[in-house]
Amino acid sequence: MHTTHAENEANYLKYKGKYKGLLGWILSTDHKRIGLLYLYSIGTMFIVGALLGLAMKFELLAPGKTIMNAQTYNATFTVHGVIMIFMIVVPGLPAVFGNFLMPIMIGAKDVAFPKLNLLSWYLYVAGVFLVLSALLFGSGTPDTGWTFYAPYSFKTGTNLLPAVFGAFVLGFSSILTGLNFLVTIHRLRCPGLKWTKLPLFVWTLYGTAWIQLLATPVVGITLVLIALERVFGVGIFDPALGGDPILYQHLFWIYSHPAVYIMILPAMGAISEIIPTFSQKHVFGYKAIIASTMAIAFVGWLVWGHHMYTAGMSGTAQYYFSLLTFIVAIPSAIKVFNWISTMYKGSINIQTPFYWAVSFIFVFMIGGLSGLVLGALSTNVYVHDTAFVVGHFHYIVFGGTGFSFFAAIHYWFPKIFGRMYDKAWANIGWLVFFIGFLALYTPMFYLGLMGMPRRYYDYLEEFHGGNILSTFGSWILATGLIIIITNLVRSARKGPKTESNPWHGKTLEWSVPSPPPLENFDEIPVIAEDDGPYNYK
Amino acid sequence: MEKTTQITHDHYDAEASKIGMWLFIFTELLLFGVLFIIYAVYRYMNSDAFHLAAEELDRFIGTLNTVLLLISSMTIAMATTALQKKNKKLTLLLSSVTVLLGILFLVNKYFEWGLKFSHGIWPGSEHMIETMSQGEILFFGLYFIMTGLHALHIIIGLVIIGFAMVGVNKGKVNSNRPSLLENAGLYWHLVDLIWIFLFPLFYLIT
Ligand code: HEM
Ligand SMILES: [Cu+2]
Numbered sequence: 054m055h056t057t058h059a060e061n062e063a064n065y066l067k068y069k070g071k072y073k074g075l076l077g078w079i080l081s082t083d084h085k086r087i088g089l090l091y092l093y094s095i096g097t098m099f100i101v102g103a104l105l106g107l108a109m110k111f112e113l114l115a116p117g118k119t120i121m122n123a124q125t126y127n128a129t130f131t132v133h134g135v136i137m138i139f140m141i142v143v144p145g146l147p148a149v150f151g152n153f154l155m156p157i158m159i160g161a162k163d164v165a166f167p168k169l170n171l172l173s174w175y176l177y178v179a180g181v182f183l184v185l186s187a188l189l190f191g192s193g194t195p196d197t198g199w200t201f202y203a204p205y206s207f208k209t210g211t212n213l214l215p216a217v218f219g220a221f222v223l224g225f226s227s228i229l230t231g232l233n234f235l236v237t238i239h240r241l242r243c244p245g246l247k248w249t250k251l252p253l254f255v256w257t258l259y260g261t262a263w264i265q266l267l268a269t270p271v272v273g274i275t276l277v278l279i280a281l282e283r284v285f286g287v288g289i290f291d292p293a294l295g296g297d298p299i300l301y302q303h304l305f306w307i308y309s310h311p312a313v314y315i316m317i318l319p320a321m322g323a324i325s326e327i328i329p330t331f332s333q334k335h336v337f338g339y340k341a342i343i344a345s346t347m348a349i350a351f352v353g354w355l356v357w358g359h360h361m362y363t364a365g366m367s368g369t370a371q372y373y374f375s376l377l378t379f380i381v382a383i384p385s386a387i388k389v390f391n392w393i394s395t396m397y398k399g400s401i402n403i404q405t406p407f408y409w410a411v412s413f414i415f416v417f418m419i420g421g422l423s424g425l426v427l428g429a430l431s432t433n434v435y436v437h438d439t440a441f442v443v444g445h446f447h448y449i450v451f452g453g454t455g456f457s458f459f460a461a462i463h464y465w466f467p468k469i470f471g472r473m474y475d476k477a478w479a480n481i482g483w484l485v486f487f488i489g490f491l492a493l494y495t496p497m498f499y500l501g502l503m504g505m506p507r508r509y510y511d512y513l514e515e516f517h518g519g520n521i522l523s524t525f526g527s528w529i530l531a532t533g534l535i536i537i538i539t540n541l542v543r544s545a546r547k548g549p550k551t552e553s554n555p556w557h558g559k560t561l562e563w564s565v566p567s568p569p570p571l572e573n574f575d576e577i578p579v580i581a582e583d584d585g586p587y588n589y590k
Numbered sequence: 591m592e593k594t595t596q597i598t599h600d601h602y603d604a605e606a607s608k609i610g611m612w613l614f615i616f617t618e619l620l621l622f623g624v625l626f627i628i629y630a631v632y633r634y635m636n637s638d639a640f641h642l643a644a645e646e647l648d649r650f651i652g653t654l655n656t657v658l659l660l661i662s663s664m665t666i667a668m669a670t671t672a673l674q675k676k677n678k679k680l681t682l683l684l685s686s687v688t689v690l691l692g693i694l695f696l697v698n699k700y701f702e703w704g705l706k707f708s709h710g711i712w713p714g715s716e717h718m719i720e721t722m723s724q725g726e727i728l729f730f731g732l733y734f735i736m737t738g739l740h741a742l743h744i745i746i747g748l749v750i751i752g753f754a755m756v757g758v759n760k761g762k763v764n765s766n767r768p769s770l771l772e773n774a775g776l777y778w779h780l781v782d783l784i785w786i787f788l789f790p791l792f793y794l795i796t
Contacts, residue, residue, distance in 0.1 A: 165603070165606045165610065166606075166607075166610065228617055232610055232613045232614060232617075233610075235609070235613055236606050236609050236610045236613070239606075239609060240603060240605065240606045240609070241606075266613055266616060266617055267616065267617070267620060269617070270617045270618070270620040270621040270624075271620055271621075271623075271624050273621060274621045274622075274624045274625065275624065277739075278735070281713070281735060285712075285713035285714040286713060286714035287713040287714065287731035287732075287734070287735060288713075288714075288724070288727050288728055288731045289628060289728070289731055289732070289735075294719075294724060294727050294728070294731075295632075295636070295723075295724025295725060295727055295728045296728065296731075297631075300628065300631065304624060
């Protein structure tokens with residue numbers, strides 16, 4: 054059972070087990086290696102998804118056909134959406150940083166079920182290939198949008214089955230990760246690490262894991278039903294056979310609204326780690342952040358109807374969904390106040406992760422406020438299914454989860470690789486990316502308000518100006534991405550070696566060497582009564 | 591890898607695997623929960639048609655299968671107790687009985703479905719579309735989906751029990767490390783429980 058000291062000295066990157074090279078990675082059950090496997094696979098898919106996004110923006114540079122026809126555009130936004138949602142922002146932070154850091158943050162040697170953890174990654178990869186196979190084989194690329202709405206999803210002639218099945222498998226991977234994390238957080242906290250001393254990132258992973266576990270089966274079975282509908286025609290969602298396509302929308306959004314919290318909660322958690330570290334101050338309102346995390350995880354279940362105001366529902370239902378939507382916005386707002394109060398009178402150390410974190414707060418607020426425009430009944434009817442919605446969710450999901458992901462990778466990079474990136478280039482990358490982001494998505498709010506619908510490859514001449522700005526923005530953003538990724542990839546191999554705690558963080562992962570040794574800790578740490586994850590003096 | 595495995599996995603936490611299993615059972619309940627909701631909605635909208643269609647099902651086979659599953663739940667529970675009492679032979683015997691009952695359940699199901707097929711009743715069949723009302727079509731659609739998914743769970747349950755039996759036989763699953771068998775049992779009870787709901791919903795309420 055016990056590793057000898059010498060064995061544990063090898064860091065997890067260098068450690069040589071029975072298998073060498075690639076096999077030593079793809080057969081490893083070490084949570085850190087699995088975290089990196091996810092990082093590389095998610096990173097690759099992100100590039101694919103981003104290229105598709107850029108292609109769409111290129112198409113929208115001018116009215117009429119620019120580079121693709123309507124059918125290709127439909128296929129492009131479908132695949133872009135499926136990749137970005139199911140393969141990137143849903144697994145994103147939990148699978149990469151949760152895997153890598155959560156066991157260390159709670160003073161454990163691994164997750165509760167290491168083999169299951171590896172299985173989750175394999176399921177992820179299988180899901181990816183299944184979805185991609187829909188592009189290469191069969192009768193055309195799926196064109197329903199990532200929402201697979203009935204009845205189109207069983208009427209379209211395109212090759213939808215593999216995509217739906219792939220999304221199902223990805224969901225299964227997500228469930229198993231959530232299950233693993235829940236058990237790990239319950240069982241493997243080191244002595245003295247009470248619930249009230251857990252780092253906030255771990256708390257958000259905990260809330261997320263519950264949603265993963267309870268919401269994902271709902272979409273899982275709904276996708277199975279779509280598949281059965283396609284193959285056999287069982288009639289559940291087919292109005293011709295007595296079924297109800299609106300029921301599909303309900304079931305889909307009962308998962309997919311909570312899923313946006315799967316995407317955003319861990320992102321909030323990472324920000325809640327970064328801000329105290331770079332302010333060298335105890336996080337403001339630790340308990341309020343936990344309470345608002347759990348509140349989001351539970352109230353988030355009751356608001357799915359705000360995606361369906363115009364699909365046909367009773368006035369009473371509309372009022373309730375709208376009211377609850379406003380209520381669920383409160384916990385998110387609480388967090389914004391917590392982060393800002395944490396910075397107040399702190400000794401702020403302006404570094405790349407901090408830039409990402411504050412710009413996260415900025416875009417997240419805009420995204421959140423535009424969400425209220427969509428949550429309110431009267432305005433929703435006006436902007437529903439317009440570019441406004443596209444602006445809103447990119448601000449939230451890309452601006453929220455995406456920015457937080459970049460904040461996290463710049464924050465934990467020295468821990469993961471034991472090396473530092475070029476800080477000047479990292480800052481430039483951030484700035485270019487940020488400017489590109491604003492230019493890319495802000496015009497969409499305006500365009501939507503003017504009435505430009507989403508999911509069209511063409512538009513009226515009057516929308517041309519805003520679209521040119523937006524497309525330019527996409528190029529600036531892409532430049533920023535290239536700078537950021539090049540810098541990180543280069544530095545992972547060639548960057549200068551760094552000390553174990555370059556930012557003076559207080560959470561447990563900063564107490565172990567960088568990169569962490571195979572077993573994380575020589576001896577399981579014990580947390581004293583007055584220790585805590587944010588105790589700065 | 592061997593080494594890594596040794597290093598990182600050699601801790602046995604029965605409590606952890608039990609929590610894990612319960613959480614997994616939650617997800618399964620939600621999976622079926624959605625189908626029960628759909629059933630409720632459509633039953634409410636088409637109560638007469640559901641009534642009519644339910645007459646079509648064979649209550650005898652349904653009852654027989656319910657009894658089989660109930661007994662099998664009992665035998666798997668007894669198997670776990672036998673393991674605690676370190677009676678390996680009895681454990682294996684009782685688990686085998688469970689497996690046998692599970693297989694019998696599937697055989698019945700096979701004949702039941704086969705009979706429906708021979709009457710031209712299967713999802714999307716011409717016969718149904720021509721002769722049945724929309725409510726009846728929905729009833730049979732749900733019937734095939736829900737009992738089919740349940741049968742799939744029976745198969746999965748049998749495989750898990752099979753693994754547990756191999757473990758018991760090799761001595762890897764024993765009174766000190768009973769988790770695998772216990773969890774197999776838990777899962778089997780879940781499968782049983784779901785049937786307890788399916789049975790009245792499809793066969794009894796008319
Ligand atoms: C390189 C960055 C990106 C660009 C240029 C981009 C661009 C676009 C465009 C032009 C659309 C189609 C709008 C329409 O015609 O309806 C779209 C849709 C979408 N994007 Fe992005 N996007 C990017 C990144 C992301 C990220 C990071 C996410 C993660 C959540 C995301 C999620 C989505 C979703 C879910 C849709 C909706 C697809 C649908 O309507 O079915 N995008 N994006
Ligand atoms: Cu929503």
